Amino acid sequence: MTKFNNRREFLKISAAGALGLTVLGPLACAPKAVDRKSFGVGLQLYTIRDAMAADVLGSLKKVSDLGYKNLELASYSDGKFYGYAPKEFKKIVSDLGMTILSSHTQVEAAGITVDNAQKMADDHAELGVKYCVQPWVNEEDRNIETYKKMVGDWNEVGKIMKGVGIQFGYHNHNFEFKNIDGVVPYFDIFMPEMDPEYITMELDLFWTNKAGYDPVDLFNKYPGRFQLFHMKDMGKKEAPFFDVNKDDVTSVGAGVIDFKSILAAKDVAGMKYMFVEDDNQGNGRPFEELEVSIKNLTTDILV
Template sequence: MRYTRRFWYGVQCALLVQWGTPYCRRYAKERRMYLGVQLYAFEKEYVLSEPDYVFRHLAEIGYQAIEMPFLMDVHTYTKKYNLQYSALHTGPDALNDLPEIISHLQSNDCQNLCISGPLAWHDRSLSNFQKTCAFLNEKAELLKSEGIKIHYHNHDFEFKCAEDEISPFEILLEQLDPSLIQFCVDTGWLHMIGLDPVTFLKQYRHRISYAHLRDFLNGKSVALGQGSVDVASIVNELNDNSSLEWLVVEHEPEDAALEKLSVSRSYLKTELSL
């Protein structure tokens, strides 16, 4: 059997990683990071009515994975267009029906859950976040035995101080079990709340396993590279996180979603070599 030069290069890198060679470490890490897209950019009814069109075009644009904001059997389309199912994105209340969640994820070859917000979504009290942490830890322990991981997705409100000038994020950081639950960091929301995303990503690198890329201009969601978020610096920092496997582009829903996602993909490819 003849082996290509690329094959032998991969073998060399695999052997040299353990010796600490920086370049090979980077090569091995990059082989594990995939660029996905959050289908929240589309109206649910549109995705359900035109799934083949949506998935085919996302693959043609150059995305490698999809993140679903609702339950839908996508295996036919991910297999057809060589896409991965990075995560199901839902609220914590959905975990009250674990058998349904587990069945959906396993039948669609997905191993990740991105959880947004606390139980009782509009209750932003610290006590509700404490209750949410206990709930998620319990469910994550059960999901772990099924090979499913939870990643908590932030918005801006987790960083707004509530009682005693403690923010919900501090509760999440302290009470979520890091061996079970990591963070899905929405870098756009960090920017919008006035935090420096790069500083945040450095400080909590050991707790971050999943990331969302967003851009904003005057408070409005725009394609990557067209707003005030320093996407390039964010991506450079995320490239140094060896535990990060999924990098997902997120936009707010709008009629021209495919065109906007295409602009974002083009920016990542031409400007950042992703």
């Protein structure tokens, strides 16, 4: 404990301390910087696909520096992820302070053999993901008969994935909501015929809105079936449409979607993780747009 020789010395030192606080002003009591990673915001790497093709390591570092914590991949081929073996890529990401949670992997309409599905499952298990997601249906396959066949195939893939501890999933666009001769595939085929034990839904909030549906209504209709959210905003509200027109994609919080009301119902949805995505790669400025998204999420939407 400091011992002062007299009261005058004590007052002199106290006054100097007070002056220091006055000079520093607001800096003396500046709030601690927000730890963005603590919010667990994820990124679908399709958002920066061109950057990843040009520079995997540099692009991942930029993503980490922005504060994204979790990743969803969009490149699996010949047993590798972005050209790296599973354990190698996992270490790259882990060393940057991030976690690979999910991977988009296409199962074509022609189907997949049990051996191929097992190989895909084993590679993803080695990578350590919790989810593997079907992201797309080719335009020529968007008909009732093929949808039914594909859902059956996905259930089988989901069983194989479950065997290695991975949850299979399906990511929607807007075309699944298109009425085909009185049948709306999302409600009449996908949700009733996908086995909830083997397939969870990754709800894309942009495409669901563009199809004219309120995500919260879907949560109430199918509680617990939406473990993953794709977070992307839209510039304007407009009449529902079902072609994949992505010109209106914008950064999260920069558009018209009410994310707070959607996230208020996340427990009903069964949501566990969210991933920011921009199909347009930020119109040539992906990292700048990703900064806007994570800033809005961590300073407003999630607080």
